[in-house]
Amino acid sequence: NLSDKLDKAFHILKGHGKITDVNVADTLKEVRRALLDADVNFKIAKDFTTRVKEKALGENVLTTLQPGQLMVKIVKDELTQLMGGDVEGINLSGNPSVILMSGLQGSGKTTFSGKLANFLKTKKNKKPLLVACDIYRPAAINQLHVVGDQIGVEVYSEPENKNPVEIAQNAIKHAKANGFNVVIVDTAGRLAVDEEMMTEIANVHRAIQPQETLFVVDAMTGQDAVNTAKAFNDRLNFDGVILTKLDGDTRGGAAISIKSVVNKPIKFIGTGEKMEAIDVFYPSRMAERILGMGDVVSLVERAQEQYNEEEARKLQKKIAKNEFGFDDFLSQIQQIKKMGNMKDLVGMIPGAGKALKDVEIEDDAFKHIEAIIQSMTPAERSKPSLIDVKRKARIAKGAGRKVEEVNQLMKQFDQMSKMMKMMQGGAGKNLMKMMGG
Ligand code: GDP
Ligand code: MG
Numbered sequence: 001n002l003s004d005k006l007d008k009a010f011h012i013l014k015g016h017g018k019i020t021d022v023n024v025a026d027t028l029k030e031v032r033r034a035l036l037d038a039d040v041n042f043k044i045a046k047d048f049t050t051r052v053k054e055k056a057l058g059e060n061v062l063t064t065l066q067p068g069q070l071m072v073k074i075v076k077d078e079l080t081q082l083m084g085g086d087v088e089g090i091n092l093s094g095n096p097s098v099i100l101m102s103g104l105q106g107s108g109k110t111t112f113s114g115k116l117a118n119f120l121k122t123k124k125n126k127k128p129l130l131v132a133c134d135i136y137r138p139a140a141i142n143q144l145h146v147v148g149d150q151i152g153v154e155v156y157s158e159p160e161n162k163n164p165v166e167i168a169q170n171a172i173k174h175a176k177a178n179g180f181n182v183v184i185v186d187t188a189g190r191l192a193v194d195e196e197m198m199t200e201i202a203n204v205h206r207a208i209q210p211q212e213t214l215f216v217v218d219a220m221t222g223q224d225a226v227n228t229a230k231a232f233n234d235r236l237n238f239d240g241v242i243l244t245k246l247d248g249d250t251r252g253g254a255a256i257s258i259k260s261v262v263n264k265p266i267k268f269i270g271t272g273e274k275m276e277a278i279d280v281f282y283p284s285r286m287a288e289r290i291l292g293m294g295d296v297v298s299l300v301e302r303a304q305e306q307y308n309e310e311e312a313r314k315l316q317k318k319i320a321k322n323e324f325g326f327d328d329f330l331s332q333i334q335q336i337k338k339m340g341n342m343k344d345l346v347g348m349i350p351g352a353g354k355a356l357k358d359v360e361i362e363d364d365a366f367k368h369i370e371a372i373i374q375s376m377t378p379a380e381r382s383k384p385s386l387i388d389v390k391r392k393a394r395i396a397k398g399a400g401r402k403v404e405e406v407n408q409l410m411k412q413f414d415q416m417s418k419m420m421k422m423m424q425g426g427a428g429k430n431l432m433k434m435m436g437g
Pocket of ligand 1: 112
């Protein structure tokens, strides 16, 4: 992926004590190749490296003590610029504020509509209404109702009505009459850009005059994402981009290209299927992520929402005294589960994506882990070293799992304890907070 490629590029710099014109050029070539591989448009990549080179020469990279780090900083700053500089919010000035979702089928419109409603409800104290304007499949209306139930947000739909313009207009009336201050209109997409879809969404757009039109795009679709963005922007002149499926390893080359081609800010990112997997888009963090530094800030921020200081302090003491046990492990798992998809979270830890690649982190696995821990005695939980072969067999039987799974859990527990110990100093402190609560 892009990050690996850039790692390699910077390795060229870091590997040499002294930097020469030659290896700056080599590095830039690698950077450009990495961007191209990540589906960044050719011209954008070329302009980018030219600017970086000028800056590097301007700042006399060659004569500084740590040229590699300065280069990383220059590349990072340029990337940040390329993706949009400042953070842009969404316009909530209307009464109600109407937000229209656009994008291809499967891009994540319905999921994101739910995430946004949940975000506005819980973080911004809004009263949102979701509107089902995907009239082609009954399942689509159902899907939005399921999402609405999940987050406790009302969904407006008219299953018999085949006119999305009318439905959207009626929904806004309903919102005004019932005190909703945000209306989120979910629409139908097609698998590819087509005229009928464009006409339909343009009609809805014209009829309801949304404060905010958002274009939702799957970050994994690469160069196609750029073409789709352009087509929608030509018709709707949308206000912002939502980049979904930025989970785990997707490094977001699309973010760079889309911003450059349509010149519209990316406002939010989706990082998983759960309703909590939404983050405000921060260009600088995304630049760090692309550069493989890990999205530590987002991780810490999300963690802090779940974080209970008192508990965390207790936990830290336990770890320091080697008293971290399975009961703590269990409560950590429960915390982590609340925070969203495990793979997303691990992906945000710098370096951990690689280190933990082989560790099974399926969400489902939690159930089995919980069962195994629950069949341990309190003594075993607080002192895992007690667990010998005989006890393992008993625990496995009690949990209805295989002994190998107990072994594996013991190993994971061991790794986690070690990791937590390691993280106690420095930057790890923030991660410690994440573990607490
Ligand atoms: P729509 O057709 O545009 O409404 O797309 P949906 O909201 O139905 O999403 C299509 C699929 O993508 C569903 O299976 C979602 O669960 C999934 N999805 C949506 N957003 C994300 C995301 O941020 N990450 C991941 N991994 N999956 C997502
Ligand atoms: Mg949908």
